[in-house]
Amino acid sequence: MPIPPHRTLFRDVRILDSTGADPYPGDVLIDGDRIAAVGAVDPAHAAGARVIEGRGRTLMSGLCDAHTHFSWNNSADLDGLGTLPVEEHLLFCLESARTYLDSGYTMCVGAASAKDRLDVVCRDAINAGRIPGPRYLANGPEIAVTGGALVKSITKFADGPEGMRKVVRELIDLGVDQIKLSMTGEEITGSQRAEDTYFSDEEVAAAVAEAHRRGRRVCAHARSAESVKMCVRHHVDIIYHASFTDEEGMDMLEANKDWVFVAPGINWLIATLYEAESFGFPQEAAEAVGYKRELEIATEGLREMHRRGIRILPGGDYGFAWTPHGTYARDLQHFVERLGFTPMEAILSATALGGEIMMRPHELGKVQPGYLADVIVVDGDPLADITILQDQDRLHYIMKDGRFHKERQPADA
Numbered sequence: 001m002p003i004p005p006h007r008t009l010f011r012d013v014r015i016l017d018s019t020g021a022d023p024y025p026g027d028v029l030i031d032g033d034r035i036a037a038v039g040a041v042d043p044a045h046a047a048g049a050r051v052i053e054g055r056g057r058t059l060m061s062g063l064c065d066a067h068t069h070f071s072w073n074n075s076a077d078l079d080g081l082g083t084l085p086v087e088e089h090l091l092f093c094l095e096s097a098r099t100y101l102d103s104g105y106t107m108c109v110g111a112a113s114a115k116d117r118l119d120v121v122c123r124d125a126i127n128a129g130r131i132p133g134p135r136y137l138a139n140g141p142e143i144a145v146t147g148g149a150l151v152k153s154i155t156k157f158a159d160g161p162e163g164m165r166k167v168v169r170e171l172i173d174l175g176v177d178q179i180k181l182s183m184t185g186e187e188i189t190g191s192q193r194a195e196d197t198y199f200s201d202e203e204v205a206a207a208v209a210e211a212h213r214r215g216r217r218v219c220a221h222a223r224s225a226e227s228v229k230m231c232v233r234h235h236v237d238i239i240y241h242a243s244f245t246d247e248e249g250m251d252m253l254e255a256n257k258d259w260v261f262v263a264p265g266i267n268w269l270i271a272t273l274y275e276a277e278s279f280g281f282p283q284e285a286a287e288a289v290g291y292k293r294e295l296e297i298a299t300e301g302l303r304e305m306h307r308r309g310i311r312i313l314p315g316g317d318y319g320f321a322w323t324p325h326g327t328y329a330r331d332l333q334h335f336v337e338r339l340g341f342t343p344m345e346a347i348l349s350a351t352a353l354g355g356e357i358m359m360r361p362h363e364l365g366k367v368q369p370g371y372l373a374d375v376i377v378v379d380g381d382p383l384a385d386i387t388i389l390q391d392q393d394r395l396h397y398i399m400k401d402g403r404f405h406k407e408r409q410p411a412d413a
Contacts, residue, residue, distance in 0.1 A: 062106025064354025072319025082153020097133030148198030267316025
């Protein structure tokens with residue numbers, strides 16, 4: 001005998017539906033893994049459903065992190081990511097996946113894996129229901145040219161167009177959803193400057209063409225002005241950082257804003273500059289190598305991108321010692337306080353745009369009939385205080401696919 005679909009009615013919630021409309025009071029009916037009705041719910045349609053009394057709490061879509069590293073293990077030892085035994089490393093990835101969901105994140109875009117199959121195995125286990133975690137687009141190790149790796153032990157190397165095609169094919173054979181190019185330096189390495197560009201146009205073009213031919217997207221660590229322009233010229237789908245985007249690059253991004261995404265990882269810059277001292281990288285050292293200058297230039301550029309309507313998403317390179325897992329929603333606070341987003345715009349970037357970057361805008365990122373039932377119920381108003389999304393205790397209910405990952409106990413509900 002078939003098992004009847006599970007149904008839940010959230011009654012008397014404040015609905016933040018991510019269409020851009022102001023929140024409004026109403027009910028939300030979940031039927032199976034989909035949202036069946038929003039606002040005024042016909043009592044006949046809700047008959048037999050489990051009822052959750054919202055008492056005016058905010059119901060909204062689950063959040064998206066567009067720059068996710070399950071395999072970054074909260075360590076200051078970057079080289080240790082390569083030497084950590086794969087068994088222990090996989091366990092940490094599984095814990096990271098759960099932490100994202102615990103934090104209200106139901107969508108994540110993998111931005112590189114420290115070992116070949118860590119992301120792929122996690123994604124498949126989540127999809128099979130074996131472990132809790134967000135919807136996930138898996139990546140492999142990032143690709144760098146000889147002499148251009150940020151962390152050699154977690155990097156695939158390729159040189160020239162043919163070398164790029166070969167490594168892209170190898171990663172696709174592992175089952176990744178997208179390819180990561182490490183195109184520029186990073187100041188914390190001490191030798192690789194953020195404004196250095198290591199890839200040639202021909203290498204980027206070959207990598208992207210091979211990935212797209214096989215139905216995979218491409219993302220890139222691209223801080224320099226030239227790397228951003230390379231990304232747009234050759235149709236890199238997701239640009240990470242984009243700190244030093246110049247006027248020409250800004251115009252190119254605006255002209256192509258219908259397909260390109262930017263995920264700046266702004267929390268990485270802020271935390272590396274101001275919060276890494278106890279891990280051996282004091283503010284004076286961070287300023288000396290250029291992080292203060294980069295943050296100032298990136299902030300100005302991202303404010304301009306926002307003004308021009310370029311799609312910017314949160315995702316702050318979490319998983320380093322000074323950007324630990326579980327602090328993901330700090331990005332939303334930075335978007336509001338530093339980049340000039342309104343709280344509504346920040347939430348839309350993490351929800352509606354999340355559905356777009358996940359390539360499922362018709363069913364992810366909004367509270368609308370027919371959408372997948374990936375929702376969170378927040379104790380408070382994130383439009384009045386965006387920081388409450390950083391407090392797991394304020395996330396009273398977390399639902400994915402119409403099933404509860406977290407729910408308040410009856411006495412506390």
